[in-house]
Amino acid sequence: MANETKQKNTTTMEEIIHGIVHGCQLVRQLEPNLFNLFNQPDMLSVSIDEIVKTFAAAKERLPSMSHQDQASSFSPMLPREAFKEEPPQQQQTQMGATIFMQEWLRSVDPLIQLQQVQAPIGSATPLDMRSYLESKTGMEIQKLRSQLQIGEMGGKDAEGSERSKGTEGDQVQPAEASSSRLRRSRKDEDEKKTLVLPANQFGNTDVPPEDGFTWRKYGQKEILGSMYPRSYYRCTHQKLYACPAKKQVQRVDDKPNFFAVTYRGSHTCHMSSTAPSSSVPPQILLDISREMTQTISPQLSPSSTSGSRWLQSSMHLSLHGSGGVGGGGDDRAAGPSTSSRYGKDREIDYGVADMADAMFNSGSSSGNSMESLFAPAEEWETGEKKSS
DNA sequence: TGGATTTGACCGAT
DNA sequence: ATCGGTCAAATCCA
Numbered sequence: 001m002a003n004e005t006k007q008k009n010t011t012t013m014e015e016i017i018h019g020i021v022h023g024c025q026l027v028r029q030l031e032p033n034l035f036n037l038f039n040q041p042d043m044l045s046v047s048i049d050e051i052v053k054t055f056a057a058a059k060e061r062l063p064s065m066s067h068q069d070q071a072s073s074f075s076p077m078l079p080r081e082a083f084k085e086e087p088p089q090q091q092q093t094q095m096g097a098t099i100f101m102q103e104w105l106r107s108v109d110p111l112i113q114l115q116q117v118q119a120p121i122g123s124a125t126p127l128d129m130r131s132y133l134e135s136k137t138g139m140e141i142q143k144l145r146s147q148l149q150i151g152e153m154g155g156k157d158a159e160g161s162e163r164s165k166g167t168e169g170d171q172v173q174p175a176e177a178s179s180s181r182l183r184r185s186r187k188d189e190d191e192k193k194t195l196v197l198p199a200n201q202f203g204n205t206d207v208p209p210e211d212g213f214t215w216r217k218y219g220q221k222e223i224l225g226s227m228y229p230r231s232y233y234r235c236t237h238q239k240l241y242a243c244p245a246k247k248q249v250q251r252v253d254d255k256p257n258f259f260a261v262t263y264r265g266s267h268t269c270h271m272s273s274t275a276p277s278s279s280v281p282p283q284i285l286l287d288i289s290r291e292m293t294q295t296i297s298p299q300l301s302p303s304s305t306s307g308s309r310w311l312q313s314s315m316h317l318s319l320h321g322s323g324g325v326g327g328g329g330d331d332r333a334a335g336p337s338t339s340s341r342y343g344k345d346r347e348i349d350y351g352v353a354d355m356a357d358a359m360f361n362s363g364s365s366s367g368n369s370m371e372s373l374f375a376p377a378e379e380w381e382t383g384e385k386k387s388s
Numbered sequence: 389t390g391g392a393t394t395t396g397a398c399c400g401a402t
Numbered sequence: 403a404t405c406g407g408t409c410a411a412a413t414c415c416a
Contacts, residue, residue, distance in 0.1 A: 217393055
């Protein structure tokens, strides 16, 4: 009898998952035609309606599941300890959540398991999946979002070989390079993550979407076998806060509208209370996982800029205290500088991702604002540090 | 004038 | 020897 119920729940779960995955697929199908469809609002409306219906249908099935499970299944705010102490039946639902999560990740990012992330995707346990999620950075969330926007990425990995084998702990680089031009060994480089991001659709298409950080270009190099040069950026706050974060940007050969962006090192400039908080807040990531499980409203507000909002939100966090870094910045088209251009093209950077975002977010009840949903970033970061 | 970008040179890794 | 990453002087620009 318990088995029957269990089986029923499993079936329901599968159906819900299937529905949501189907919805995601519809979003991806819509995406390549999005800009064409803007000229055909009726068609666009029909497509959106279908997507909304699919998600709504999946949502409607949710009440057949235990409310308790629903409340706790994906709650990203539960402390890690809560997972450990969950009763078995909740863990089972967590497993279902994990499967769903994996399914969803595969759905939106077929190559997620191929990317160069040192942290493994992990096994199928809820705890591991949670750890995985918590270990992911905002940049990877942006990747997920960009995948939603650009579909299956065909861009080549800008990194030919894996060089970073070292695990040396001392990452602190002298703020000033000595005259002897001592430089940090490449072995010291920590993890690299390569994303493929679309160029801005409007405005300056020579630049990839901003990522909420401020970067300073320090080099450009022609790369053998590549049609386009690679640009090298470091965190604007490198000197001030010895922040080791760097990124490389290179136009994808066979997809000139896309940039391969490789991030290296992580921002430390947010550690200081007076420093700009540079990490895209991990809450964003939690928000993503929450979006997948929270109220899916049939209401779609095309004008919603929630996708931009999360970025703006992250940028707000990123920039507080920075005194407007890059405010006097250079807005030449020379490089995809992310400085001093916040809000300029931001509203249009995220196409389908925004729409999906809007679908997930819009109409959700009052308590769904980022501020009210999530704990302060510092808390999270503290937790992350402890757990790592 | 100060900060950001450009660009040729330098240097470590392979 | 070659390539990729970084340095730093020159230059640009608000």
